Amino acid sequence: MKPEALDFQAGVDALRPENASKHLDFFGKLLVDNREMTIWEHDTRLLPAGARIWRRRARDFARRYIRPDAARADSLPREYDPRPIVSQAARKGFQNLLLALPLGTAFPGSYFFKSASFQVAVVAEEFAAESGGIALLLMAHHLGCAPLLLSGHVPTILRHLLPLYARTLRGRPEIMAFAITEPGAGSDVEETEGGARARLVTTARQVDGGFVINGRKCFISDGAIADKVTLFAKLQGEGLESWTCFLIEKGMEGYSIGRQEHKLGQRASDASELILDDVRVPQRNVVGSLRSGWANNRNVLNYSRPVVGAMALGHARGAFERALEFCRNTLLGGKRLIDYQDIQIELADMMIKLWSARALIWHSCSQFRCYQSASAAAKVAASDISFEVCTKAMEIMGDNGYLESRGAESLWRDSRLTQIYEGTNQINRLAVIEHQWAEMSGSLFSG
Amino acid sequence: MDLSLYAREGEREFVELTRAFVRKTVNPMFGGDAPDGDLDRVPSILDAAFEVGIAASPRSGMPGFEYGIWGTSSDNPGGVRLSAILLSIVAETCAGIAMNLHVQGLASRVITSSENDLPEPPARVAVALQEGHTPPCYRALLGQGGRSDEGIGTRAIPAETGWVISGSKSFIYGMEGTDAFLVFCSTAEHHGGENPGCLLVPAGAQGLEVRDIGGRTGIRACGLSHLALKDVKVAPEHYLSSGEAFSQVGQAVCLHWLGISAIAAGNASGALKAAREYAAVRYQGGTTIEEHPAVRKLLALSEARVEAAFALLLQTAGFASGNADFLRRCAITKLMTTDWAFSAVTDALQVFGGYGYMEDYGMEKRLRDAIVLKTTAGSRNYMETFISDAGRGEIR
Ligand SMILES: Cc1cc2nc3c(=O)[nH]c(=O)nc-3n(C[C@H](O)[C@H](O)[C@H](O)COP(=O)(O)OP(=O)(O)OC[C@H]3O[C@@H](n4cnc5c(N)ncnc54)[C@H](O)[C@@H]3O)c2cc1C
Numbered sequence: 001m002k003p004e005a006l007d008f009q010a011g012v013d014a015l016r017p018e019n020a021s022k023h024l025d026f027f028g029k030l031l032v033d034n035r036e037m038t039i040w041e042h043d044t045r046l047l048p049a050g051a052r053i054w055r056r057r058a059r060d061f062a063r064r065y066i067r068p069d070a071a072r073a074d075s076l077p078r079e080y081d082p083r084p085i086v087s088q089a090a091r092k093g094f095q096n097l098l099l100a101l102p103l104g105t106a107f108p109g110s111y112f113f114k115s116a117s118f119q120v121a122v123v124a125e126e127f128a129a130e131s132g133g134i135a136l137l138l139m140a141h142h143l144g145c146a147p148l149l150l151s152g153h154v155p156t157i158l159r160h161l162l163p164l165y166a167r168t169l170r171g172r173p174e175i176m177a178f179a180i181t182e183p184g185a186g187s188d189v190e191e192t193e194g195g196a197r198a199r200l201v202t203t204a205r206q207v208d209g210g211f212v213i214n215g216r217k218c219f220i221s222d223g224a225i226a227d228k229v230t231l232f233a234k235l236q237g238e239g240l241e242s243w244t245c246f247l248i249e250k251g252m253e254g255y256s257i258g259r260q261e262h263k264l265g266q267r268a269s270d271a272s273e274l275i276l277d278d279v280r281v282p283q284r285n286v287v288g289s290l291r292s293g294w295a296n297n298r299n300v301l302n303y304s305r306p307v308v309g310a311m312a313l314g315h316a317r318g319a320f321e322r323a324l325e326f327c328r329n330t331l332l333g334g335k336r337l338i339d340y341q342d343i344q345i346e347l348a349d350m351m352i353k354l355w356s357a358r359a360l361i362w363h364s365c366s367q368f369r370c371y372q373s374a375s376a377a378a379k380v381a382a383s384d385i386s387f388e389v390c391t392k393a394m395e396i397m398g399d400n401g402y403l404e405s406r407g408a409e410s411l412w413r414d415s416r417l418t419q420i421y422e423g424t425n426q427i428n429r430l431a432v433i434e435h436q437w438a439e440m441s442g443s444l445f446s447g
Numbered sequence: 448m449d450l451s452l453y454a455r456e457g458e459r460e461f462v463e464l465t466r467a468f469v470r471k472t473v474n475p476m477f478g479g480d481a482p483d484g485d486l487d488r489v490p491s492i493l494d495a496a497f498e499v500g501i502a503a504s505p506r507s508g509m510p511g512f513e514y515g516i517w518g519t520s521s522d523n524p525g526g527v528r529l530s531a532i533l534l535s536i537v538a539e540t541c542a543g544i545a546m547n548l549h550v551q552g553l554a555s556r557v558i559t560s561s562e563n564d565l566p567e568p569p570a571r572v573a574v575a576l577q578e579g580h581t582p583p584c585y586r587a588l589l590g591q592g593g594r595s596d597e598g599i600g601t602r603a604i605p606a607e608t609g610w611v612i613s614g615s616k617s618f619i620y621g622m623e624g625t626d627a628f629l630v631f632c633s634t635a636e637h638h639g640g641e642n643p644g645c646l647l648v649p650a651g652a653q654g655l656e657v658r659d660i661g662g663r664t665g666i667r668a669c670g671l672s673h674l675a676l677k678d679v680k681v682a683p684e685h686y687l688s689s690g691e692a693f694s695q696v697g698q699a700v701c702l703h704w705l706g707i708s709a710i711a712a713g714n715a716s717g718a719l720k721a722a723r724e725y726a727a728v729r730y731q732g733g734t735t736i737e738e739h740p741a742v743r744k745l746l747a748l749s750e751a752r753v754e755a756a757f758a759l760l761l762q763t764a765g766f767a768s769g770n771a772d773f774l775r776r777c778a779i780t781k782l783m784t785t786d787w788a789f790s791a792v793t794d795a796l797q798v799f800g801g802y803g804y805m806e807d808y809g810m811e812k813r814l815r816d817a818i819v820l821k822t823t824a825g826s827r828n829y830m831e832t833f834i835s836d837a838g839r840g841e842i843r
Contacts, residue, residue, distance in 0.1 A: 186801055398825075398826035399822060421801065
């Protein structure tokens with residue numbers, strides 16, 4: 001380097017915040033945070049103890065077990081055997097997070113002062129940063145369990161949820177799935193006004209000792225591999241207001257798996273059609289009380305949408321990290337891409353967006369009960385941000401961005417789904433308004 | 448949106464011919480299980496394109512020589528405009544097939560506009576512009592002050608009989624069975640200076656390695672490879688430029704960006720049509736979804752973006768010329784149209800709800816194609832820098 005360049009570099013170094021702050025007084029120095037620490041670490045330290053511990057465990061698990069499987073699960077989903085990863089996750093306690101210790105594996109502090117979803121959400125982000133498909137494979141299980149818990153029906157919890165959790169902890173995990181969508185009713189089972197006009201076919205007829213169910217569900221995540229499904233059906237002769245949740249078990253006569261979809265991303269988890277042909281369901285498999293299904297479903301969505309947001313955030317974070325690595329390792333005109341100012345601005349924009357999504361997700365599940373508008377807002381914001389950030393990550397990498405070997409494009413494909421399921425982002429926007437409707441004429445944020 | 452409305456008097460027959468070609472040969476690719484259509488049919492589709500003259504050929508006796516996509520009629524702005532419209536029409540059904548026609552036309556155009564006549568032009572040919580992460584010969588197009596002062600990395604050295612080329616080219620789109628590549632090199636002249644030059648390298652040349660690129664997101668109906676050239680000998684008559692190589696690079700880049708823009712706009716137009724049709728039959732919320740303002744908003748924005756993309760594309764095509772300002776306009780067109788087209792496709796997909804995410808409905812393919820078109824041949828950052836440099840008069 002020439003002497004002038006050396007002088008300039010020395011001048012710059014002296015002005016860097018970490019060096020400049022040495023001139024502050026003692027207390028001033030205490031108030032400056034110049035620790036060399038990743039954003040991940042900074043954010044983790046903000047969390048209550050339980051969530052903090054699960055975030056660290058989830059990152060380690062994702063790197064150790066999910067990362068090596070990610071590419072194969074995406075490119076050959078039909079050949080990918082999900083059982084080993086499910087068992088591994090179960091052994092480590094990731095599949096029992098909807099209940100606090102000692103019944104489940106969630107830590108009581110974070111569980112009772114934050115929502116039951118909070119610890120699931122921090123785990124979801126870590127898993128999804130490595131593979132959208134495997135993340136969904138593991139997370140759809142919680143969605144399937146949620147109606148059992150949120151029914152609030154003690155016999156259901158005692159009869160079904162606790163034994164399931166106990167078996168899982170003993171190393172015999174069971175996979176759960178959640179089934180509301182029907183070929184003729186997608187958005188209609190996620191939204192009030194559509195619900196009132198929904199054309200549902202899945203129907204339960206009361207018989208001696210239980211119910212007989214006929215109908216079809218579609219797009220059910222983990223549907224083909226699930227041991228049990230919380231499935232919603234109307235009662236014969238009634239409408240959606242009669243919706244009741246039933247626990248359907250693999251092997252029940254008349255219950256079969258139909259078409260399995262070929263999808264753009266999140267491929268490790270199947271999206272399957274469930275066919276119910278005179279399936280006899282015993283009374284004990286009614287989840288909660290009759291006609292409580294619609295309310296239960298809506299609340300399940302409230303608890304689950306922040307988790308979907310967290311998965312979206314994970315995809316975007318994963319794509320961002322791959323783009324960052326590319327910018328570090330790629331030279332253009334003798335300089336690393338990351339040393340160009342315009343690239344730095346792009347990367348900063350992506351980081352800001354990721355951060356804001358995380359803030360909203362954590363906010364939405366940081367109370368004991370998740371509520372509709374905040375959950376839907378978190379899901380919409382995080383999934384829109386996710387797709388934008390993933391797209392930017394690919395753009396920064398230019399032609400390399402669309403190569404499968406670079407890893408960003410699969411996360412981009414995974415990310416697109418988060419704008420669609422658990423209610424499209426249009427339907428979720430309507431959920432934000434619906435919940436705050438009474439307030440819409442007054443002041444909303446100023447109290 | 449009916450793309451034939453963009454065609455002028457006298458151009459309608461080409462539009463009809465292209466539509467018939469798509470109906471007869473491209474449509475049957477789809478309908479099976481494969482997400483990108485039946486790719487085994489691509490060779491016969493391309494044969495048909497040569498036969499009817501939609502695919503340009505650098506051979507003067509061939510049907511597409513003059514009026515194929517980027518045929519010699521693209522000597523004037525009207526011809527450029529028409530080629531862009533025809534590309535869009537093909538891309539409404541399959542962007543990958545359109546890409547094949549575009550890159551063949553682009554290479555034909557470089558050959559037919561060259562001062563040197565090739566004794567026997569190849570039938571199928573592709574242009575090798577890009578190197579490493581750097582999109583189309585950016586280095587060659589920049590004067591002082593750009594991101595690089597390295598020049599084109601691939602070099603051609605004069606030898607006793609012709610030239611010897613060494614270097615590499617990346618992300619080269621081309622028809623399967625490409626006979627030859629047009630390789631843009633830095634040519635060391637006998638008198639010691641260096642000039643960009645274009646040389647024709649037969650696909651079977653010794654020292655040329657054509658590497659498949661591996662799995663990729665979209666535009667899968669068109670071949671994509673990296674080239675490694677190690678001491679490849681090229682006959683003197685395969686040297687295509689004589690001093691005007693620089694404008695040859697510029698012209699190739701212009702047409703490449705316009706072509707990508709046309710394909711992106713066509714792909715988006717196809718997605719929009721499909722979404723409209725779907726919205727008219729899907730029933731949710733007690734009515735067909737086209738009645739819901741949320742869906743109307745998606746469709747309206749998608750339509751506005753498709754229309755804007757065509758407006759910019761066709762306006763730019765109308766300015767076709769060999770100067771640096773045209774290059775700047777083409778860069779702006781690539782930047783904006785691929786961006787609008789991408790947004791239009793993702794909005795159209797959203798209209799399908801969960802069905803849009805499934806391979807059967809063809810929307811996920813359009814989205815995969817749209818992201819490739821947005822990122823290929825110049826990422827957004829690259830285009831922004833280019834436009835800024837061009838605006839400051841730094842592109843020669
Ligand atoms: C991969 C995948 C996995 C899934 N996993 C599950 C699962 O595990 N369990 C499960 O039950 N479901 C699952 N789903 C279903 C998912 O939640 C639905 O796809 C989603 O709710 C949208 O429904 P739809 O696909 O029927 O779209 P539609 O409801 O047909 O929507 C089409 C379009 O119309 C709009 N629209 C519809 N109604 C209205 C209205 N009233 N007002 C305004 N706009 C409207 C929508 O926003 C959308 O743009 C999954 C879906 C996918 C794709």
